[in-house]
Amino acid sequence: MEMGSANNEKISIFLRGWWFMKDLPKKILAKVVEIARQTKTIGQDDPRRVIHSLKVGLVLTLVSLFYYFQPLYKSFGVSAMWAVMTVVVVFEFSVGATIGKGFNRGLATLLAGVLGVGAHHLASMTGKVGEPILIGLFVFLQAVVSTFIRFFPKVKARYDYGLMIFILTFCLVSISGFRTDDILELAQKRLSTIFIGASTCVIVSIFVCPVWSGEDLHNLVADHIEKLGNFLEGFGSEYFEESGEAEKRDGKSFLVGYKSVLNSKNTEENLANLARWEPGHGKFMYLHPWKQYLKIGTLARQCACRIEALNSYLNSQIKAPDEVRQKVQETCKTMSTESGQALKELSLAIRTMTRAADSPNTHIINAKTAARNLISLLKSDSWADINLLLVVPVAAVASLLADIVICVEDIDESVTELARLTKFKSQNLNFSNCKMASDEGKNKQLEMNGCPDQVIISINLTAPATDHQEKQSQSQESVQDTRQNVKV
Amino acid sequence: MEMGSANNEKISIFLRGWWFMKDLPKKILAKVVEIARQTKTIGQDDPRRVIHSLKVGLVLTLVSLFYYFQPLYKSFGVSAMWAVMTVVVVFEFSVGATIGKGFNRGLATLLAGVLGVGAHHLASMTGKVGEPILIGLFVFLQAVVSTFIRFFPKVKARYDYGLMIFILTFCLVSISGFRTDDILELAQKRLSTIFIGASTCVIVSIFVCPVWSGEDLHNLVADHIEKLGNFLEGFGSEYFEESGEAEKRDGKSFLVGYKSVLNSKNTEENLANLARWEPGHGKFMYLHPWKQYLKIGTLARQCACRIEALNSYLNSQIKAPDEVRQKVQETCKTMSTESGQALKELSLAIRTMTRAADSPNTHIINAKTAARNLISLLKSDSWADINLLLVVPVAAVASLLADIVICVEDIDESVTELARLTKFKSQNLNFSNCKMASDEGKNKQLEMNGCPDQVIISINLTAPATDHQEKQSQSQESVQDTRQNVKV
Numbered sequence: 004m005e006m007g008s009a010n011n012e013k014i015s016i017f018l019r020g021w022w023f024m025k026d027l028p029k030k031i032l033a034k035v036v037e038i039a040r041q042t043k044t045i046g047q048d049d050p051r052r053v054i055h056s057l058k059v060g061l062v063l064t065l066v067s068l069f070y071y072f073q074p075l076y077k078s079f080g081v082s083a084m085w086a087v088m089t090v091v092v093v094f095e096f097s098v099g100a101t102i103g104k105g106f107n108r109g110l111a112t113l114l115a116g117v118l119g120v121g122a123h124h125l126a127s128m129t130g131k132v133g134e135p136i137l138i139g140l141f142v143f144l145q146a147v148v149s150t151f152i153r154f155f156p157k158v159k160a161r162y163d164y165g166l167m168i169f170i171l172t173f174c175l176v177s178i179s180g181f182r183t184d185d186i187l188e189l190a191q192k193r194l195s196t197i198f199i200g201a202s203t204c205v206i207v208s209i210f211v212c213p214v215w216s217g218e219d220l221h222n223l224v225a226d227h228i229e230k231l232g233n234f235l236e237g238f239g240s241e242y243f244e245e246s247g248e249a250e251k252r253d254g255k256s257f258l259v260g261y262k263s264v265l266n267s268k269n270t271e272e273n274l275a276n277l278a279r280w281e282p283g284h285g286k287f288m289y290l291h292p293w294k295q296y297l298k299i300g301t302l303a304r305q306c307a308c309r310i311e312a313l314n315s316y317l318n319s320q321i322k323a324p325d326e327v328r329q330k331v332q333e334t335c336k337t338m339s340t341e342s343g344q345a346l347k348e349l350s351l352a353i354r355t356m357t358r359a360a361d362s363p364n365t366h367i368i369n370a371k372t373a374a375r376n377l378i379s380l381l382k383s384d385s386w387a388d389i390n391l392l393l394v395v396p397v398a399a400v401a402s403l404l405a406d407i408v409i410c411v412e413d414i415d416e417s418v419t420e421l422a423r424l425t426k427f428k429s430q431n432l433n434f435s436n437c438k439m440a441s442d443e444g445k446n447k448q449l450e451m452n453g454c455p456d457q458v459i460i461s462i463n464l465t466a467p468a469t470d471h472q473e474k475q476s477q478s479q480e481s482v483q484d485t486r487q488n489v490k491v
Numbered sequence: 492m493e494m495g496s497a498n499n500e501k502i503s504i505f506l507r508g509w510w511f512m513k514d515l516p517k518k519i520l521a522k523v524v525e526i527a528r529q530t531k532t533i534g535q536d537d538p539r540r541v542i543h544s545l546k547v548g549l550v551l552t553l554v555s556l557f558y559y560f561q562p563l564y565k566s567f568g569v570s571a572m573w574a575v576m577t578v579v580v581v582f583e584f585s586v587g588a589t590i591g592k593g594f595n596r597g598l599a600t601l602l603a604g605v606l607g608v609g610a611h612h613l614a615s616m617t618g619k620v621g622e623p624i625l626i627g628l629f630v631f632l633q634a635v636v637s638t639f640i641r642f643f644p645k646v647k648a649r650y651d652y653g654l655m656i657f658i659l660t661f662c663l664v665s666i667s668g669f670r671t672d673d674i675l676e677l678a679q680k681r682l683s684t685i686f687i688g689a690s691t692c693v694i695v696s697i698f699v700c701p702v703w704s705g706e707d708l709h710n711l712v713a714d715h716i717e718k719l720g721n722f723l724e725g726f727g728s729e730y731f732e733e734s735g736e737a738e739k740r741d742g743k744s745f746l747v748g749y750k751s752v753l754n755s756k757n758t759e760e761n762l763a764n765l766a767r768w769e770p771g772h773g774k775f776m777y778l779h780p781w782k783q784y785l786k787i788g789t790l791a792r793q794c795a796c797r798i799e800a801l802n803s804y805l806n807s808q809i810k811a812p813d814e815v816r817q818k819v820q821e822t823c824k825t826m827s828t829e830s831g832q833a834l835k836e837l838s839l840a841i842r843t844m845t846r847a848a849d850s851p852n853t854h855i856i857n858a859k860t861a862a863r864n865l866i867s868l869l870k871s872d873s874w875a876d877i878n879l880l881l882v883v884p885v886a887a888v889a890s891l892l893a894d895i896v897i898c899v900e901d902i903d904e905s906v907t908e909l910a911r912l913t914k915f916k917s918q919n920l921n922f923s924n925c926k927m928a929s930d931e932g933k934n935k936q937l938e939m940n941g942c943p944d945q946v947i948i949s950i951n952l953t954a955p956a957t958d959h960q961e962k963q964s965q966s967q968e969s970v971q972d973t974r975q976n977v978k979v
């Protein structure tokens with residue numbers, strides 16, 4: 004009986020092996036197809052990846068010429084491999100990362116080289132017995148200190164790689180000195196080959212189809228705000244009109260776009276760190292206020308968090324009955340749509356670096372007016388005969404929307420600040436008004452607040468308001484007014 | 492006049508320069524004090540950082556012995572510096588990162604070395620003219636392909652460093668071959684020194700005060716859930732009792748702890764990636780289900796998002812009047828506190844890897860009962876005479892809390908799954924019940940669902956229920972019941 008089962012087992016193992024072998028070609032083929040499909044997707048998603056790969060190949064081949072050409076090889080010798088190494092290690096996807104790494108590598112090598120030579124000289128004065136002990140002590144001490152410094156958050160963000168290279172070079176130079184006599188030549192060769200490698204990388208990354216981290220950050224933040232706008236623009240109709248049709252909703256990408264905003268902090272911070280290495284390019288000056296993008300990003304994430312809470316009501320099974328919904332439908336839809344449109348306009352303003360003609364944004368004013376209407380509506384007596392339980396989901400949605408309106412306003416303020424810092428172009432704005440106001444001796448204030456925002460107020464201070472101006476000034480006041488009440 | 496102003500300017504520049512010089516020592520002192528303070532904080536926050544720095548110093552000093560001792564230097568020569576380089580580059584803070592980098596470096600060097608030698612031989616057959624051209628072509632092609640492969644998300648997460656080393660080694664070996672005849676010796680020396688450096692790092696990182704990424708992930712997830720629990724436990728009293736006292740709230744850390752959960756995705760994924768390299772240690776086996784921690788983390792972030800929305804009501808100026816609040820105060824406080832306690836229990840369960848005696852968690856059952864009470868309360872007529880506007884904020888808070896109860900339940904399920912996967916110890920559980928149920932031929936089901944959860948139901952199926960059991964089974968049903976209704 005037992006032998007029989009052992010035999011069966013053997014047969015079953017054999018069979019399984021046979022099936023595995025039989026399926027193998029199919030499996031391999033499927034894997035190959037899958038990889039090919041993935042390759043295509045990765046290339047199509049961002050064609051700059053293909054270009055970057057070609058650039059790396061190009062620079063490596065260029066730098067390896069040092070080995071092939073006798074005159075070049077004569078002057079550097081085996082040290083030429085440091086140039087190859089530098090290219091592999093320094094050449095990153097974006098210009099900022101490449102410059103950052105190149106700078107770190109160059110500076111760290113220089114500093115560590117000088118210190119290493121110094122340590123070697125100091126140690127060599129103590130004689131053949133003391134030398135290795137003293138060098139060992141130096142190596143130990145600088146490794147401990149440098150490694151600890153790498154834990155400082157600010158250092159980690161910008162100079163982590165530099166410190167690693169510092170430790171490396173210091174060890175190499177000071178230890179090599181124990182065996183080589185021409186330690187200065189070693190240090191100088193290492194430095195010059197690294198300089199050649201790094202500068203080749205930087206030049207190619209800047210002048211051949213450059214990928215700018217700053218531009219990526221700029222577009223990413225604009226994208227995120229647009230995604231939030233898309234959700235809000237569509238939310239009203241989704242919630243109030245086509246309730247219960249969850250299947251239809253699956254295909255709508257605008258309802259899930261906001262999710263990518265939620266976890267974007269790290270990417271944004273990383274891009275901002277890299278962008279700071281980049282020289283001025285295109286629309287961006289050197290020292291463009293990248294930090295302001297991070298602020299906008301933080302506010303966008305706060306808004307996305309509210310939207311996440313809102314989204315759960317979209318998928319909730321229990322909905323308020325039509326009679327309840329109809330009462331608030333109009334105001335809530337206005338709040339949502341206008342907020343969405345405001346965000347989309349802000350996104351466009353960032354993307355094109357153009358300041359919108361109306362500031363503060365009319366969509367935000369509309370959204371706030373809707374929020375105020377909601378308050379009046381809730382105050383009215385028409386609710387007395389309605390079961391409170393049925394009102395709660397709608398009330399929660401309305402409350403969240405009101406919260407989102409505040410978020411949108413914060414984002415608007417933050418984008419206005421960005422516009423001020425980076426001097427966005429103004430759209431349809433008559434700058435003679437600016438001049439007029441400045442004539443009244445308010446230059447300082449205008450400078451502080453950015454002219455275009457203040458034009459209307461300044462005009463109101465200095466001249467009798469026309470109808471149009473009065474209307475705008477009223478809406479300005481109402482903005483201040485609603486700011487407190489909007490939080491229903 | 493103009494000369495006078497130029498003179499004035501010179502004096503002002505001189506004065507400014509003087510002030511700057513006068514303030515310099517003070518500024519430098521302030522900076523030094525600031526750095527010292529920061530150093531102390533970084534060291535105290537995580538003393539493992541100090542230990543890590545010492546470990547790096549130790550290993551570097553150890554490896555540099557290759558240079559000092561004649562017998563060791565004889566066998567490796569200048570190649571010994573590869574060992575030093577390997578240590579600097581491979582030795583990371585955690586065991587997982589060190590093993591991952593060491594493995595990547597070792598394997599990539601081996602593969603690229605073999606391919607590089609192959610490429611060199613192939614090229615050398617074409618003669619002195621064709622050789623550099625063919626090698627250049629090989630270098631270009633492999634650099635392009637390898638660089639592109641680095642963009643694959645799965646490769647980037649685990650083998651990015653390996654691919655970099657692959658490009659590096661391939662270039663070095665194939666290009667060096669053009670100048671050196673004993674290319675095999677070069678490859679072999681590079682490989683053996685890298686092996687020595689990497690294995691020293693791995694051994695020291697495992698056996699001298701190890702820092703495990705897996706353990707960090709485990710603690711991080713438990714911490715996050717505890718932070719959410721702390722907020723919820725405190726929220727009820729904060730919102731309903733001490734409203735308007737925003738100043739008092741500033742000192743309460745439990746109200747802001749949840750914010751660190753919101754942006755934790757990247758850290759968690761990073762730790763999980765590193766943890767997969769680690770061998771079994773302490774409470775964790777090799778191939779511990781780290782992915783399950785990521786699932787719990789995702790749910791925790793969803794919950795934190797709801798809490799963020801809830802938090803905005805805490806700081807809102809407009810609050811419902813006492814009469815409205817008193818009506819829902821009790822149920823809302825129960826929902827919040829019980830959810831908080833449930834989360835804190837789950838956090839403790841993860842931390843100690845012990846399964847709680849009551850499953851499903853009685854706190855969750857209480858929270859759900861409260862949610863059901865809230866529904867009855869809202870259905871009642873006692874609201875007819877209250878202005879709806881005043882109810883909305885409270886209704887929104889109640890609705891968010893109900894949403895959070897669902898989140899907490901999801902987290903509970905996810906932790907239960909983790910307990911099943913990692914076989915948490917059971918607390919106060921009589922396993923003879925398990926045996927009894929399994930005697931009834933339900934082994935399969937029990938295996939699938941994890942025994943302790945099913946004990947109660949199984950008993951109800953096989954024996955007349957006692958009072959206690961009946962009560963528990965009822966609450967089980969009510970869990971199913973509320974699952975649909977809890978979303979008010």
